[in-house]
Amino acid sequence: MTAKGKDVLHVGIDLGTSRSSISASSGERHVVDSYVGWPVDMVARKVVKKPILFGREALENRPMLDLHRPLERGLIKEGSEKDEAAVRELLKHLITMAGGGEGKKVQAVIGVPAEAMRVSRQHLRTAVKGVADALMIVSEPFAVAYGLDALLHTMIIDIGAGTTDFCVMNGRYPTDDDQRTLTHAGDSVDDQLMLLVRTRHPEARFTVHMVREWKERKSFVGEPPQPVVVTIPVKGKPTEIDITAEMKKACESLVGPLAETMLDLLSRVDPEYQERVRNNVILAGGGSQIPGLAAALERALGEVGGGRVRAVDDPVFVGSNGGLAVALDAPEGDWEMLPG
C-alpha cells in the first residue's frame, strides 16, 4: 500500500549514462549499469537464455550481444532507433524490478541531465512513451535538490558519467539560466586516463571497462592517499604498473572546468544571497565521491570569499529518491494530465 492508494506504485528514476537507479514507494531500490543487450543470433539466444540482458550481465556477455549503452553524454543517441528501444527496455526493467507490472498503476518521475531537458525534451518524451501509466520528466539536479529539501540558496553539482550538471536553486523551478551542463564528467576522466596510460605504456593492453574500474576504486584529487598500482597484461604477461600520476592528472582534469562553471554561476546569483549559496554547494552523482574533489572546489571558492562544498551520503540513490519525492508530492489530478 502506498500513501496514495494501494493500486498505485510511485517511482523515481535517475536515468544515467553509466548507471540508472530507481526508488519506489514500495521501499524497493535498485541500480543497474545502463547497458542493454540483445542476443545477436539464435545461438547466442540459446546460450544466454534470455531475450534481453541488462547491466553487468549484459556487459559480461557482450561478445554474444548487440550491446547498447543508449545514453551518450546524458542524451539518447539521436537517430538510433535501437538506442531508443534500449532506453525503453531499461526503464521497463527498472520498473519491473521495483514491483511494477503486477496490475499496479505506475506513476514515474524520471530525472535526466539538464542538457537533455534543454536540447531534446520532445525526443526524450517520445522515446520513453509507454513505460509507465503516467510520466513526468524533470532535470536531474532539480530531483536531487528536491529530495534533499535543498531548494533555496543552494548549488547542486551532479557529476555523472556523461555530464556534470549544475543547478542553482533559488526558490523557483530552475530555468535555463539557473543550469549548466558540462561534458567534463566520469567518461571524460576515463578517456583522459586511458590516453595517459596508453601514452606512457603503449605496450600495455587494457579496455575502457578496466579503466573505469580503476577510476571507481582509486580516483583522487590532490595528494594520493596511496600509490595507484594496477595489473595490466603486457605482451600477455600480467604486469603491475604504477598509474598514480596518470590518475591524478585525469581526475584533476575535472577541477578547472567545474570550478570555473561554479564561480560563473555563482556570479549570477543575487549578490545578497551569494554567500549563502557559496556555503551550500552540494556534490552529487558518482563523481562526488572522488576523494579531494570537494576540498579542491572549496579552495576555488576561497578566491571569492570562501564557502563549503559537501558530497551527498548516498550518491547512487539521491537522484531517484528525489524523483520519488516529487512523484509522491504531485497531486493525483496532476498525474491525470501526464499520460505515459
Next chain:
Amino acid sequence: MEDLRKLKREMVRQAVRENVELLEGRPPSALRRARPLRRLAGAAALVVVPLAVFASVNAIGHAPSAGPEVVVVPVRPGATPEPSLESVPWPRPRTIDPTVFRLSVGTVVIDPGHGGSDPGARTEDGLSEKSVTLDVALRLKALLEGASYRVVLTRDADRQVPLRERARVARESGGDLFVSIHVNSIPRPDGGGVETYYLGPTDDPAVRELAGSENLGSGYSLADFRSLLESVYVDVRQSESRRLAGAVQERLVSALRPVEPALADRGVKSAPFVVLIASEMPAVLAEVSSISNGEEARRLAEPAHRQRIAEALAKGLTDFAERVGRSGRG
C-alpha cells in the same frame, strides 16, 4: 517547515506544467530563456567575469591564462615532441553558451571529401566518391554565393589535399561554418541512406570504422592526434555543430525522400573525424548518399540529383545561419 512545503508544492506544480506544455508541443515556459534584458545582463556578466575567476582556476593547477577571454576555444593542435605525461594539455573549460551573442554567418567553408590519388569509395563502373563530392561542392558554392555568402573550398579540382591542410584552409579563411561532403559506402547489400556527423566520441564500432577510414592520411602525427582528441571534450562548438548537423540532415532527408522513398534516414551522429576536430568552427560531415547502394549510386550519376543534394545542403546551412542571426551577407 510550512514555507518549505509551500515551496515544494509550487515547484511540483511548475514541473507538472512544464511536462504538460511538452505534451502539448509548446516550448516549456520554465525552460525558456529569461527576458531579453536579463539575457543582455547575462552576456554582460560573461564579459566582466572577473580575473579572480580565472585566477582561482589557475591556482588549482591550470596553465597560466593570458587573460579573461570570453569565448574559450580548444587547444590548437601542435607538434608534441615526446609522449610524456606533461605533453597532454589541460582540457579547457566549456562554459559559454554562444547563443547569448548575436553571431553572424558570413563565410562557409566547403570541403569536398577525398581527391587526386584518393578516390574514396567507388562503384564497379567507375563512379568515384571524389568526383561526386567535388561536383556537389561546386554546385553548393554557386548556390551559397547566390545567397550572398562568401564561400571557400578546401579543394576546387581533382587533387589530393591532406586533412590537416583542409583544416588549415578552413581556419585561415575566417570561416564561420564548415561542411565536409562525403558519400557513404556501407558493406551490406541493403545498406544506404544519408547521415550527418558532428564532432564527438562514439562507441558504435561501425562509426568508429568509418571515422578511422576517413581519418586516414590526415597529415597528423599520433602526438597531434592526442591533442586533437583533447579538444573533443572541451569543444565550445559542439552544441552549435549538433544543431547544424540536425538542420542539414533534415533538409537532405526531406529533399531526397520524394525521389527515393526508400531512402534511409540514418540520423545525426557524433564521431571523431579529424577534419571536424581541427577546423575550429561549427562543423559537420555529411554523407549525402551511399555509393554502395545500387539505386543511390545510379542517382548519384545524374547531374539533377547532385543538384538536388547541393540544394538540400544549402537549405540546411542557411536554416542554421538564419537561426543564429543572419541570412546572408551584403
